[in-house]
Amino acid sequence: MKAIIVGGGIGGLTTAIALQAKGMEAEVYEAATEFGEVGAGIWVAPNAMKIYERLGLSEEIKEAGYPYKRGVGISTYNGNVLGEMQAELIKEKHGHYTTAIHRARLHDLLLQQTHSATPGKKLARYEETEHQVTAHFEDGSTATGDILIGADGIKSIARTQMLGDVSYRYTGQTCWRLLTEFPLDFGTFDMMEIWGNVGGLRVGSGRISEDVVYTFITAKRPKGEADNPETLKDDLKTLCQAYPTQIHDLIEATPTDKILRNDLYDFKPIHQWHKGRVVLVGDAAHATTPNMGQGACQAIESGYVLAHMLSETSDVEEAFSKYQAMRIKKAHKVTNMSWQMGKMVDIHNPLGRWFRNLILKWTPASTTQKMQDQLYNLPL
Template sequence: MKAIIIGAGIGGLTAAIALKNKGIEVEVYEQASEFKRLGAGISLWTNALRAFKEIGLEQKIINLGAEINSSKLLTYNGQELSAIPAAQFKEKFGFPSVVIHRGDLQEILVDALGAESIFLNKTFQAYHDNDGITVDFLDGTSARGDLLIAADGIHSKVRRQSFGDIPLKYAGATVFRGICQQDIPEVELGSCFETWGKNGRFGVFPMRNNEIYWYFTFKQPANNILKEEKRKSFVETNVSNWHQPIASIIRKTDMPDILQNDMFEIPALKTWYKNNLVLLGDAAHAMQPNLGQGAVMAIEDAIILADALAKHDDITTALEDYQSRRLARANKVQRLSKHLGPIGQINNPILSSLRNTIFKLIPNSFRMREFNWLFNFEI
């Protein structure tokens, strides 16, 4: 069997490694002309490390990432609402949670797969499912295989050809992501927090080498993407009365290191495959980032897809197995992520006060039980 993967993001590369480890021939096609250390940080919660163990990469990621020991929810003035027991997650579920730069994670995956399996500067044009899969690229070349895996993200061209135009739904907020590359004394490695305030949420995740990954989600209409030179001042203005060290982190972040993207999701799909085409990651279940599980779901997809293909000689049977093990779980995470966002951005002072009181009263034992289904997932 030979699999063709469109997209060399986290999900696509993880799938390629998992397939290669199972003895399945694989080729990855990526439209970018080179791999650059772009993007921001990514939190890989314990279920991600559990999945990476299946392909032997968990220790490399732990070594290069920063382990999360504590994660707190705070109000805009620094009042603690709750503490997520990240250290207890490690003890209970057997794996830590880490923060790592996306570029570093991508480098680990590329090295594990091998450059000979990756073809850059290849823009997908169309595919043909006739006695196998043939994929045509913009440069006039083509590739042939037995299975096509669409790992080309929320705007998947592969999905569009097979499933039609699926309208994206705007989540009602834009997100700014930044990397602060200066030391902030108040920020301790291993200690993360997310602050809830009017119209937005601000998260801080320290990484190694004195880097701090931060994000700011802000409620506003779609398609108001700011120019690079205006993003920093916009964020500073909207969190001007929020607790420290938020202002210091933004001030010490260089303008080119601040990205902005509107938050979109796709409707929950009822099927992820058609003939010898299968969806993976954001192409299948793009979700809001409020649970920090978007990339993690793609990683789980990749491991289970490879397992299903290795267990079944018939591709259709393998894809049915993959879907039966993944679709309901991913859709549940997508649904919970959608509901969590508005809770953190309540404007009404009475409702926000009520929310804060409720969160303070929730015991850690309850949170551990609530996270059990998410983190204790057997691959």
């Protein structure tokens, strides 16, 4: 079995490694002229860490990143703790802490394990015969395999050819991501998510190594708005003026070129992930807003389950439908919950925010743990 994988992000590379581990051939083709990832951190949750353990990579990821051994706290901007994720309990049940890591570092580790990866190959279209599928790239070259895996992200060309357009949804929120050398101190927590004094405002911050802190800041903004680099840090400090001074200091210590901005989108869950010899994984199949820190983790799960199903039968359509059946419910649940979470952050009315905080604060630990178990348990 030879798979042509279109898209060399975390989803595409993990799928390639999972296929290789099952003795299949995988060729990755990436549109960008160089492989890489954006300058930001990423949280790799226990469900994804379990898969990387099975693929023999979890130790390297932990060493290159920063496992959150002391847990994650959620609080309001004025210090009212609303909840926490108990790292030791999660480790006991699921064998891993959430590990924060620089995206480029994770991507490098994955790329090193991928047998065949070619940059500068942007899929234009694919063509299928009864026994094969051929990817046609924009530079005029082609690649042929038994199957084609579309791992080409939220704006997937493979998906558009297969299914037509999807309904993209703008959340109304933009997100800044910062990388800072900073002596962050959240006391008993490794990472804090701090909800703001206006709708849409949320700051999440934690180390990705001993010295470097990764922070995200979300706010309600019209789509497509651009920053003024001259005033960006002051603008962010003004936005976060109600926050503890540590957050102001952190923003001040961040070089402006280490601040990224992206409007947050997903698309309404779709109910078909494959057709003929072509199948989708990751954001191409199930893009989600980042509120639960699960987009890449779900891509990793999908790549792994797809490889497993393909190793069980030579009937590719059977493998694809088993993969979809095993993954779709959880992936949709994450997309829907994450969307709802974004709405909870968005509440404009102060009374509404007070009531939301009350509900969060009094959510029983057993409910949170049940949700974590659903997220972190693997389907196989």
